[in-house]
Amino acid sequence: MIRPQHRIAALVAVAVLAAPAGVASASAGHADTRARWHGTWGAAPHRPVPGNDWDGPNWSLDGFAAQSLRQVVRISAGGSRVRIRLSNAYGTRPLRIAGATIAKSGTGAALRPGTLRTLRFGHRTTATVPAGAAAMSDPASLPVAPLESLTVTLYFAEPTGPATFHQDGLTTTYRAAGDHRSDTAPAAFAGETSHSRYFLSGIDVAGDPRARGTVVAFGDSITDGHGSTAGADDRYPDRLAERLAAASKRLGVVNAGISGNKLLTDSLCYGEKGLARFRRDVLAQPGVRTVIVFEGINDLGTGGFPDYFGCGASPKVTAQRLIAGHRALIQTAHARGITVVGATITPMKGFQGYDTPEKEKVRDDVNHWIRTSGAYDAVADLDRALADPDVPDALRPAFDSGDHLHPNDAGANALAAAIDLATL
Structure with missing residues (x-):
């Protein structure tokens, strides 16, 4: 947000990085030469900052530990396969993903039955993203239509440290203690919400020959x-x-x-x-x-x-x-x-x-x-x-x-x- 002078004064300092991090992607996903990929959604990452009165609280400085993070996005273009991109551009340690899923969205934190897909990174269900780098999942078969909503759930078994994020998300992001990446019901995510995006920087689609x-x-x-x-x-x-x-x-x-x-x-x-x-x-x-x-x-x-x-x-x-x-x-x-x-x-x-x-x-x-x-x-x-x-x-x-x-x-x-x- 472009903020008035008196509001800017509420922010506190955060550490400086010498150059834009994560420009060169260290992808954990394997190359897929059978399809042309196109961006269908994105959120530009930036360094963690404290929450404030106008954007609300956020979890970027503390990050996550033994928690599931559920994020809902509306895509713009469709296809038959999807993949996600994750950013640890401003992380202070390697980001370890203990598991990730994608599904079509239900109401709130709920998932549409029958659409849940486990995401893999280099054929593995776990991934490590070095500090300052980015990662891309393997393709998942999930036919999606333009303007459809998708839900990505990440599970962090160990502390992430400060989270690369996007503050002004204008959305509801959910977190829950424990591993709930495969929960289709929303009950576990009823407690804590935020209005920012964390680690998730993009979703791509492939499989539409007319794209x-x-x-x-x-x-x-x-x-x-x-x-x-x-x-x-x-x-x-x-x-x-x-x-x-x-x-x-x-x-x-x-x-x-x-x-x-x-x-x-x-x-x-x-x-x-x-x-x-x-x-x-x-x-x-x-x-x-x-x-x-x-x-x-x-x-x-x-x-x-x-x-x-x-x-x-x-x-x-x-x-x-x-x-x-x-x-x-x-x-x-x-x-x-x-x-x-x-x-x-x-x-x-x-x-x-x-x-x-x-x-x-x-x-x-x-x-x-x-x-x-x-x-x-x-x-x-x-x-x-x-x-x-x-x-x-x-x-x-x-x-x-x-x-x-x-x-x-x-x-x-x-x-x-x-x-x-x-x-x-």
């Missing part, structure tokens, strides 16, 4: 969905996946947003800068063909803020620096043959600390460049999609979640509607 690849939505809290209804899958990438499915466009959508993320500056609380994490969170996605770049509002809005309790200071930025950052992402994507859609920076009038004439001028200059330079393969004018016609620097009231920066469900739908599906 056309993956679209990655790369950004900050607006991409991550802050401001939309929790548990409703109303983030703008969710709505985009619905549009693609309705149009029979067989493209997966992976959400690579991190709340509070910046394009040019690392944060101990909100992830490595976009320039650094682009390789892991975009280029490493299987089957990626298009990326939507929607970054820069936090570089701009927090520019000049001091270091609030260990999250990292935010230097002032110019339009030229932000444009140079966008050009670097475009060049990196084009070198891999990936289409790049540039999204304009959305309104921020009325949001504490972001709303100044100087910052508004930079936003206007960057948006003018995105619209007119031709550097991007296509443009999604998200600024105009959300702007109040009477006050163009402000969100349209019907799209405002209440803080004058993050769109609500209607605003997320407007963002998805502003993207031309033909450009993807």
Whole structure:
């Protein structure tokens, strides 16, 4: 989430890592040359941080021990086989998975009978993921449809240490003491819940001969969905996946947003800068063909803020620096043959600390460049999609979640509607 100045002060410092961890995947899964894999769901990992009043508690600092962790996700594209990806990018020790399952979701923590599959890693039911690395399961035969919900359960027999996670999950994650990976009933998971994701960074599908690849939505809290209804899958990438499915466009959508993320500056609380994490969170996605770049509002809005309790200071930025950052992402994507859609920076009038004439001028200059330079393969004018016609620097009231920066469900739908599906 992109947070006001007084809220940032509630966070405490966490340890620094010298470079983005887990970029090179140390996969425990065997290569599968019989199928083309595509990302159907994702959550960009970041380092553990304490819970807070607005995101709620999380389990990232303590991790897990002799516990089962159950996570429910809604996928975007279908197939006949599935596999999961796990990240220990910010772990302090090897992550030992004592067992894992995947199934179609029932209500809450329940599983649909007859759909439970045991996951294997290199043909084994256990896996060890080195600190700083990632792992991928073997394929599991499980026919799934677009927009279907899947449940992944991990069992940790021994302490994991701090958990690589994704804080602003807008979902319900469950944990229970003991090994309950094969429980189809939800009873064991009735006690403890969280709204974050842990270790699970992606789900891939294969087996659809008409699949056309993956679209990655790369950004900050607006991409991550802050401001939309929790548990409703109303983030703008969710709505985009619905549009693609309705149009029979067989493209997966992976959400690579991190709340509070910046394009040019690392944060101990909100992830490595976009320039650094682009390789892991975009280029490493299987089957990626298009990326939507929607970054820069936090570089701009927090520019000049001091270091609030260990999250990292935010230097002032110019339009030229932000444009140079966008050009670097475009060049990196084009070198891999990936289409790049540039999204304009959305309104921020009325949001504490972001709303100044100087910052508004930079936003206007960057948006003018995105619209007119031709550097991007296509443009999604998200600024105009959300702007109040009477006050163009402000969100349209019907799209405002209440803080004058993050769109609500209607605003997320407007963002998805502003993207031309033909450009993807």
